[in-house]
Amino acid sequence: MSGQTKLLTMKGISKSFGKAVIALDNVQFELEAGEIHALLGENGAGKSTLIKVLTGVEERDEGEVLLEGKKIHPKSTNEAQQVGISTVYQEVNLCPNLSVAENIYIGRAPKTKMGAIDWAAMSRDAAKLLEKFDLKLDVNKRLDNYSVAIQQMVAIARASDIKAKVLILDEPTSSLSKVEVDKLFEIMRRLKAEGMGIIFVTHFLDQVYEVTDRITVLRNGNYVGTYKTSDLPRMELVSKMIGKDYAVLNQSLKEGQAEKEGTKTGDELVSMKGVSHQGSISGMDLTISKGEVLGLSGLLGSGRSETARVLFGIDQVTDGELCIGGEKVHLKHPIDAIRKDIAFCPENRKTEGIIGDLSIRDNMALALQAKKGLFKKISKKEAQKIADEYIEKLEIKTPDADQLIKNLSGGNQQKVILARWLATNPQLLMLDEPTRGIDIGTKAEIQKIVIDLAAQGMAVLFISSELDEELRCCRRIVVLKDMEKAGEVVGDNISEGAVMQIMAGGEK
C-alpha cells in the first residue's frame, strides 16, 4: 500500500493552549480511502484537539496535513467541508427549530431558476436521501419533534451527503440504542465500500472491534501507535491507552480493598430515620459509619442524588430524624452541612462543580473559604500550600496551580473538586457520579483514593450508576427505588445480580 497516495496524512501536528498546556505534541495520523479508522485515547489524550485541528476549528501550531497528497490548511469548518472533510459531533449539531430537510440542506439548498430556495425539491431530495438510511421521517417537521438518536442519524445523513472524502464521527454512538448503533455501523460499512475514509472516535471498545480496520492510539497528547484492529488484543489496547499495565492497576486496587476489609468500621456517623423531603425522598432509613464506603445504588430517578441533597442541606428534612455524630441536626442550608464537616461533590461537574475561569488553586480553596466564613481570608500562601499538597497527593496532571481549571481534562477537574472538599477535612464525603466521563486509568485512581480515605477513617457515600464500580469500592450497598430504600446488600452477599434484583423490585 506504500506506493499508493494516502487519503489523509497528518504529520508532526503540535498544538498548545497558552504556554503550559500541550494538547498535541508531534502527533501523526493516516487514513486510507475505504477504511474505518478508530482514534482512541483516554480523556485528555488529544483526540478532540486533533479532530478540531483537522476540521479547522483550532489552528495548529506546527505540522502539515495532506489530503490526497495535497497540502490543506482549513481555517474554518466551512473550508474543511469544501475540501471534503465532514464531521458529526457527539452532541447533535443541528438546528432544532428548522425542519429535517432544511437541516440536511441548509447552506447548499437547491434553488429555483429565479434563485430562490426550492423547498419542494429540498423535501424530495431529503426524503430520498433518508430512504437510503431506512429512515422514514416527515422531512417537513421540525427536527426537535424527533428523538436524539434520529437527530444524530440526520446529522450523519447530512455529513455523508456533502461530497465528503473523509467523514469524522466523534463519539456518535453515546446517545444511540443497540439497534440504532447496528444501523449506524451498516451505514458506515456502506460508505466505506463507496471509498470514503471514516475516522471513528469512541469510548466503547466493543464497537471498535466490531467495525474498525485500524486503530490509532493517543496518550497525553502524544502519538502511541497505529495498529491493525485484528492484530491487537483488547488488554494490550487498554494498557496502551492508559499507559500503565492494566493488571498491575487492578492488583493495587484489590490490595486496597483487602486492606479495607481488614479495618473494622468505626462508630456510626450519620443516621437517617424515616427522613423525607416533600416531592423527593420519603421514609429513608440509612446509616453511615466512620471508615466505611457506603454505596448508594438505584436506577436514574430512584432518589440517589436526592438523598445526598438532603444530607447536604440543599433540600430540607420535612419529616423524620437526621442525626450526625449522634446529635440531632437540622440542616437548613449547605453551609450548615459544611460546618458539620460534610462534603459533597455533585454529579454535574461542569455546571455545579468547577468554576472554569478560576485557577486550580482558587477552585480548591473555595469550600474551605466558605467553611471559614468570608471574613477570615485564606492567604494566597496558605492556598498555594493546599494546592501543591493535593496536586501531588492526587497526581493531578498540571504544570502548576495557576492553570485555569477549564484547561484540564475531565478526570483532572474531578480530582481538583475532590481536593476542594478534602481541604475542608470532612468527616463525611459524598461523591455523586465521581467518575462519569473519565477515562479508565483516572477512574481507577479515584476509586483507590476513595478506598484509602475510608481506610483513614472518613465516611464516604458513593453514588454511581456503574455497578461494577460500586461493587469494587463498597462493602455495603443501599439500593433505592422510587425515592425509597428498597434494600441493602452487605459483605459477601454483594453481587451485581443481588443489587439488580432489588432495583427491579425482587426484594422488599
Next chain:
Amino acid sequence: MKEKLRIKNISLTMTIVLFLVMFIFGSVRYDHFFSLSTFLNLFNDNAYLMIAGIGITFVLITGGIDISISSTIAFTGVFMAYSLQRGIPSYVVIPMALIIGIVVGAVQGSLIHYFRLQPFIVTLAGQFLMRGLCVVISEASIPITDPFFKFMALGRIQIKLGDSKALNGKIYYYVLIFVAVLLIGLYVLKKTPFGRAVYAIGGNEQSAQLMGLNVARTKIGAYIISSFCASLAGVVFSFYTLAGYGLQNMGMELDAISSAVIGGTLLTGGVGSVFGTAVGAMIQGIIQTIVTYENLNTWWTKVTIAGLLCFFIVVQRIIAVRAESMKGKELAAA
C-alpha cells in the same frame, strides 16, 4: 400521523383572531368604527412602526436584540430636516440618511459579533449615541417644507369598495413603502440562504457555525437590516409628521419588540415572522383606536398591551411545554 400545529403557527393564528375580535368589538360598540377607513388608517398611522418592527424581527430571530432603533428613527428625522433646511435636495438627503442607518447597523453588528459583546449593551450605547447626536444637531423641532416630502405626506390613493361611506378609505403613498418592505422581508426570510441562516443562528449558533454557515455575515447582516429599516422608518415618519425632532419616539423600540412578540417571535431566537410582527403592530394600533373612541387617557393603550404581552408569553410557554410532553408520549408510543 396527525400534523401537529407548530408553535409559531398557533401564535400567529391567535394574533390574527385577536385582531378580528377587537375589530368586531369596536364595530359593535361604536358608531362609525366599522369602516374601511378605520382599517386603512391602521396602516397610515403605524407604517413606520411596522417597518421598524420588520427590521428588528431579523435581529430577534437570531436571538439578539436592538434597542437603538428608536434613536435611529429620531436621528434620521432630525438629520433630514436639518439638511433640507440647509438647502440640500431631498434626493441626496434620503439616500444619505439610509446609508447612515446601514453604517450604524454594521458597526453595532460587528462589535457584537467580533468582540462577543452583549447586544443589549452595544445597542444601548447606539441608542444613547444617536439620541445625543439628535439634540446636538438641534434641540428644537425643525419643520420640513421640501416639496417631495410634502407630496409624500399628502399624496394618497382613494379606495372605494362600494357606495356606502363605510366602504370608502384612503392610504397614503408611504404605506406602499411598508408593503414593499413586508414583501421583501417575507421573501428574504423564506427563500434566501441568508434568511434561513438567520433562523439557524437563532436555533443554535454553534451548530450553524459547524454546519458551515457564515455566522459573521449573517449576524452583522441582521443588525444592518434592523438599522436600515429603522432609518427607512425614520424617513416614513418624517413624511407622516413633516418635521424632525430629537426627542421624538422615545421608547418606541419597545413597541416594535412587543409587536414582534405578539406576532409570535420568540425572544430566545429561532422562531418568528415579519408578517406576525406586522399583525402585532396592527393590534397595538387597534387598541390605540379603541382607547381613543372610549375617550380614555392614551396610557390605557400601554396598560392593555402590558396585559396582552403577559398573556402571549404565557401562552407560548404553555404551548412549548405541551409540545415537549407530547414528544415524550410519542416516543413512548413508538
